[in-house]
Amino acid sequence: MIQTDSLTKRHGDIVAVDDVTIELGDGLTAIIGPNGAGKSTLLCSIGRLIRADAGRVVVGGLDVATTRSRDLARRLAVLRQENHLPIRLSVEELVGFGRFPHGGNGRSVHDRARIENALDLLGLEPVRGRFLDELSGGQRQRAFVAMALAQDTDYLLLDEPLNNLDPRHAVELMRLLTRLVTQRDLRIVVVLHDLNVAARYADEVVAMREGRVVAQGSVEQVITVEQLSDLFETPARVAEVEGRRIVLWE
Amino acid sequence: MAEHTRAGAGTRPIASGAASGTTSARRRPAFGPGARIALLAVVAAGVLALYLFQDLPARWQYPLDLRGRTLAGMLLVAVAVGVSTVLFQTITANRILTPGIMGFDAVFMAIQVFTVFALGPVVLVATPPLVSWGVELVLMSGFVVGLYWWLFMGRRLDLHVIVLAGLVLGTVFRSITAFLQRLLDPDTFAIVQDLAFASFTSVDRTLLLPTAVLVLAALASLWPIRHDLDVLGLGEAPAIGLGVEHRRVVMHVIVVVAVLVGASTALVGPVMFFGLLVANVAYTMVGHRHSRSLPAAVLIGLIALVGGQWFLDRVLGFATELPVVIEFLGGVVFIALVLAGRAR
Ligand SMILES: Nc1ncnc2c1ncn2[C@@H]1O[C@H](COP(=O)(O)OP(=O)(O)O)[C@@H](O)[C@H]1O
Numbered sequence: 001m002i003q004t005d006s007l008t009k010r011h012g013d014i015v016a017v018d019d020v021t022i023e024l025g026d027g028l029t030a031i032i033g034p035n036g037a038g039k040s041t042l043l044c045s046i047g048r049l050i051r052a053d054a055g056r057v058v059v060g061g062l063d064v065a066t067t068r069s070r071d072l073a074r075r076l077a078v079l080r081q082e083n084h085l086p087i088r089l090s091v092e093e094l095v096g097f098g099r100f101p102h103g104g105n106g107r108s109v110h111d112r113a114r115i116e117n118a119l120d121l122l123g124l125e126p127v128r129g130r131f132l133d134e135l136s137g138g139q140r141q142r143a144f145v146a147m148a149l150a151q152d153t154d155y156l157l158l159d160e161p162l163n164n165l166d167p168r169h170a171v172e173l174m175r176l177l178t179r180l181v182t183q184r185d186l187r188i189v190v191v192l193h194d195l196n197v198a199a200r201y202a203d204e205v206v207a208m209r210e211g212r213v214v215a216q217g218s219v220e221q222v223i224t225v226e227q228l229s230d231l232f233e234t235p236a237r238v239a240e241v242e243g244r245r246i247v248l249w250e
Numbered sequence: 251m252a253e254h255t256r257a258g259a260g261t262r263p264i265a266s267g268a269a270s271g272t273t274s275a276r277r278r279p280a281f282g283p284g285a286r287i288a289l290l291a292v293v294a295a296g297v298l299a300l301y302l303f304q305d306l307p308a309r310w311q312y313p314l315d316l317r318g319r320t321l322a323g324m325l326l327v328a329v330a331v332g333v334s335t336v337l338f339q340t341i342t343a344n345r346i347l348t349p350g351i352m353g354f355d356a357v358f359m360a361i362q363v364f365t366v367f368a369l370g371p372v373v374l375v376a377t378p379p380l381v382s383w384g385v386e387l388v389l390m391s392g393f394v395v396g397l398y399w400w401l402f403m404g405r406r407l408d409l410h411v412i413v414l415a416g417l418v419l420g421t422v423f424r425s426i427t428a429f430l431q432r433l434l435d436p437d438t439f440a441i442v443q444d445l446a447f448a449s450f451t452s453v454d455r456t457l458l459l460p461t462a463v464l465v466l467a468a469l470a471s472l473w474p475i476r477h478d479l480d481v482l483g484l485g486e487a488p489a490i491g492l493g494v495e496h497r498r499v500v501m502h503v504i505v506v507v508a509v510l511v512g513a514s515t516a517l518v519g520p521v522m523f524f525g526l527l528v529a530n531v532a533y534t535m536v537g538h539r540h541s542r543s544l545p546a547a548v549l550i551g552l553i554a555l556v557g558g559q560w561f562l563d564r565v566l567g568f569a570t571e572l573p574v575v576i577e578f579l580g581g582v583v584f585i586a587l588v589l590a591g592r593a594r
């Protein structure tokens with residue numbers, strides 16, 4: 001379980017995350033909201049990539065501010081929205097870094113197995129030896145997700161992982177995430193831009209606006225005309241197609 | 251940790267794509283990084299032997315002793331500059347900045363000249379060299395660590411801003427040095443002027459051992475964090491995500507870099523582009539893993555210094571100081587890197 005307690009983060013005058021107290025359950029949690037709502041800041045604060053100005057974050061019983069970073073990295077993997085590498089690495093090398101928190105140099109039998117599995121799950125076999133700067137944006141995005149998976153954690157935080165992915169790979173990644181939830185008991189928090197994807201795959205939806213959580217609940221509770229029209233300040237329509245919610249804008 | 255369902259059992263892969271015959275996409279160069287480092291080591295040993303023993307006269311004691319002194323200085327500088335440059339580029343996540351370009355050594359020179367200016371040239375004569383060396387090093391390292399800690403920690407600076415800041419700082423400290431020098435009387439000026447140019451042929455013998463001890467101590471202190479270095483090279487956020495105690499490790503590295511640059515500058519004087527040259531040749535040859543790039547950078551530096559000095563002395567018979575040539579080459583690499591836009 002992930003809990004935040006009065007979490008606050010300011011950037012100068014802007015309060016990016018404003019006194020947020022939430023509890024995120026098991027399964028796949030989607031965070032939605034307009035640009036600048038504070039989704040990335042909240043996710044990165046939970047993943048201790050950003051130091052909060054006030055408040056507390058507890059992930060699986062560990063306070064992220066006081067737990068050794070290494071211990072945390074064995075329980076929690078976090079992937080930011082933008083990923084630029086200052087050095088030249090192959091896909092395989094990048095994924096191998098996911099084994100670092102476990103003290104592995106990436107060469108033991110167990111490490112190899114985890115790396116192969118992550119490459120395989122993200123469909124990166126054909127490009128495993130290629131350098132990241134020679135890949136398409138979508139392939140690179142998948143390589144970073146694979147590194148997070150190789151970290152073999154209980155919690156996975158992903159910030160807009162569908163960026164750059166074509167429909168096929170987007171659908172396949174979301175299916176993979178739901179499989180990981182059921183088969184490996186992974187708890188996943190993912191910032192999603194596409195509301196239809198959130199409606200289709202999320203167990204729980206958290207809506208943010210101006211640094212605050214304005215709604216939290218099941219898809220049926222949050223993906224509604226009133227909530228969405230309010231949240232995005234644009235009249236929304238919600239249709240049901242084959243039993244799924246589809247969001248349309250006026 | 252809970253036992254998860256392991257491996258592929260039941261989890262279908264995304265886009266298995268072209269299923270077979272794709273492993274050939276992996277690149278296998280003819281000489282692996284290990285072989286290249288071995289090759290560098292052999293060349294370095296050869297150059298060292300050539301420099302030391304070629305054309306020794308019958309009364310060999312004195313020339314050998316002289317060559318040995320120069321060689322020891324070069325060895326220490328190759329280690330200090332190679333290691334400090336690679337580490338600095340790792341923590342700043344770039345390939346064109348070096349402690350030299352960022353003005354580290356300019357700070358050191360300014361402090362040296364300021365000491366002479368404030369306390370008079372007598373201190374240079376009256377104080378035992380070892381004492382002034384120690385005091386200067388502590389002062390300089392402390393100052394540099396404070397300055398660059400303040401500059402780099404906790405902010406996300408654009409690379410261009412950092413380059414500019416470095417160039418400005420370097421210029422400011424060089425100007426301060428030049429200004430103070432003008433205020434000195436001619437005799438003192440001559441002493442100080444000597445400090446401002448790198449020279450391997452006039453190394454102070456008494457400083458060799460303490461410098462060696464300091465450099466070794468700095469290297470030894472890196473041992474416990476050796477595994478963190480590669481991860482650090484991914485950048486701040488990925489490193490934290492993978493469990494590196496980023497602030498602590500970066501602070502440690504900044505101190506090591508400052509000490510190494512200080513040791514090297516105090517021994518032979520400032521070298522600005524040399525580090526850039528060796529670090530980038532090392533990355534090109536053996537990649538970015540520190541277990542390879544650090545030894546490669548040191549060996550390349552050694553070959554460049556000793557080989558260069560040998561070539562100038564014995565082949566060309568020039569009296570040119572080697573640093574002039576090396577700085578020129580390094581400067582060319584710097585411009586090429588900036589133009590090629592490989593700053594990141
Ligand atoms: N490094 C930063 N410096 C200054 N302001 C920032 C920084 N990061 C985020 N912000 C501001 O904080 C707010 C929340 O940003 P963010 O968490 O990225 O939103 P979201 O991911 O929901 O689009 C925005 O107003 C953004 O401009």
Ligand SMILES: [Mg+2]
Pocket residue numbers: 039040041081159
């Ligand atoms: Mg965002």
